[in-house]
Amino acid sequence: MAHDEIVLHEGDLVLVLGSGGGIDVLPSARRVGPTGRVYGLDATSDMPSLARDNAAQAGVTNTEFLHGTIEHVPLPGRAVDVVISNRVVDLSGDRAAALAEAFRVLRPGGRFGVGDVVTEDAVPDQDLRRRTETRIGCEAGSLTAGEYRTLLLDAGFTGITITPTADHGDGVHSAVVKAAKPPVAPGFEIRPMRAEDAGQVLSVYQLGLDTGHASFETTAPAWETFSSARLGHLRYVVADTRTDQVVAWVAASRVSARPVYAGVVEHSIYVHPDHGSRGLGRALLNAFVTASEDAGVWTVQSGVFPENTASLALHQAAGFRVLGTRERIGRHHGVWRDVLMIERRSPAI
Ligand SMILES: C[S@@+](CC[C@H](N)C(=O)[O-])C[C@H]1O[C@@H](n2cnc3c(N)ncnc32)[C@H](O)[C@@H]1O
Structure with missing residues (x-):
């Protein structure tokens, strides 16, 4: 790829x-123009100087060639x-x-687009596959499309597309892989939830429970209980990029072990009460919905107290509809309360 397959803008x-x-650097540098800049990164020590000579010969000045590996990119976070x-x-x-690393160095809303070798998910003959990979120089072995998608999701990317291009035979293809880092307001980042976030996630949870309008729960559980009740993927936080403080989170659990419901999940989303503006909840819910579709989820459901009009509006804006009211379904601080059942059926899956 990829200078001609991903849209580059001036600047x-x-x-x-x-x-x-x-x-790929030189045509990209021309596309982004004098207000933009293109960094080339290569692990071979003589490549950056060769590339610098090539750029000088071509009269291209808005480039910088770095020596380093793609597994440890020598750039700060959110740099490109x-x-x-x-x-x-x-x-x-x-x-x-x-x-x-690609996720780390991208700014929120940033785009990822690579040309790579990808194998079909169901490959009949592993020996033939290996022979084809060797023939086209894919020595480390290719990922299947499903494995690539999972790794991108684990890194925090959403909006994933994997489009086969050249067919090399035996299920092995060249492919264009595209994804994005979820957009969010300046000063924040949406990224996968980590075990180190436990304390802050639970404290945002407790602040939500204290409002009395978030859940029947009244006390946030221990991390182990919280974590084991939810899926290991499809959990994200909004973090302040300066302090890494968690100001919102979303997570999901399966609604049933029955295979027919494999693509149905129930989610919860909590935003720190001091950070209710700036659209953080909306950005987080949109990222979650996109990621759930990337992961093959077709329905996301939840329950909302009717009094929680902000949550209802947030979900309706993200494509959720109200299925109905479960009347006096449970007691909260001794009071029988109604719950609105909401769901979003993916139009894509
Ligand atoms: C197949 S070439 C592609 C070069 C360029 N994209 C092109 O189309 O001409 C692979 C390049 O990636 C570099 N490379 C391979 N593994 C790398 C890694 N882990 N980190 C950084 N560069 C790497 C190699 O040194 C080589 O220059």
Whole structure:
């Protein structure tokens, strides 16, 4: 890929992973213009100087060539608008680390677009597959489309598309892989929830419970109870980028072990009461909905107290509808309360 397959805008800051002699860097630098900049990163020590010479010969000045690996990118977090590459992620022995680094260096709303080798999910003959991968120089072995999608989701990407291009036979394809880092208001970042977030997640949870309008629960559970009751993926936080303080979270659980409901989840979303404005809840819910579709979820459901009009409006704006009212379904501080059942059926899955 990818300079001609991902849209670059005037002024974009772009990182090219495994930039070699600069074949993707130079046209990208022309596209982003004098207000933009393109970083080329390569692990081979002589490649950056070769690429610098090529840029000088081409009269391109808005480039910077860095020596380093895609698994440890020598740039600060949220430094670029776009990450692109061509046939490099498939060379990595640690793709999870490479994708986590791409996510880290992208600003919220930033785009990821790479050309890579991807195998169909159901490949009949592993020996044939391996022979084809060796023939096309994919020495580390390709990921299946499903494995690639899971790694991108684990890194925090959403809006994932994997589009096969050239067919190399035996289920092995070249493919264009695109994804995005979820957008959110300046000063914040939406990223996967980590075990280290436990204390802050539970404290935002407790603040929500204290309002009396979030849940029948009155006390946030211990982390182990919280975590084991929810899916390991599809859990995200909004963090303040300056302090890394968690100001909102979303997580989901399966509604049933029956296979027919494999794509149905129930979610909860909590926003710190001091951070109710700036659209953080909306951005987080949109990221969650997009990620759930990326993960093959077709229905997200939840229950909301009718008095929680802010939550209802938030969910309706994200495509949820009210199914009905469960009347006096449970007691909260001794009072029987109604719950509105809401759900969003994905139009895409
Ligand atoms: C197949 S070439 C592609 C180069 C360039 N994208 C092109 O189309 O000409 C792979 C490049 O990625 C670099 N590379 C491979 N693994 C890398 C890694 N883990 N970190 C950084 N660069 C890497 C190699 O040094 C090489 O220059």
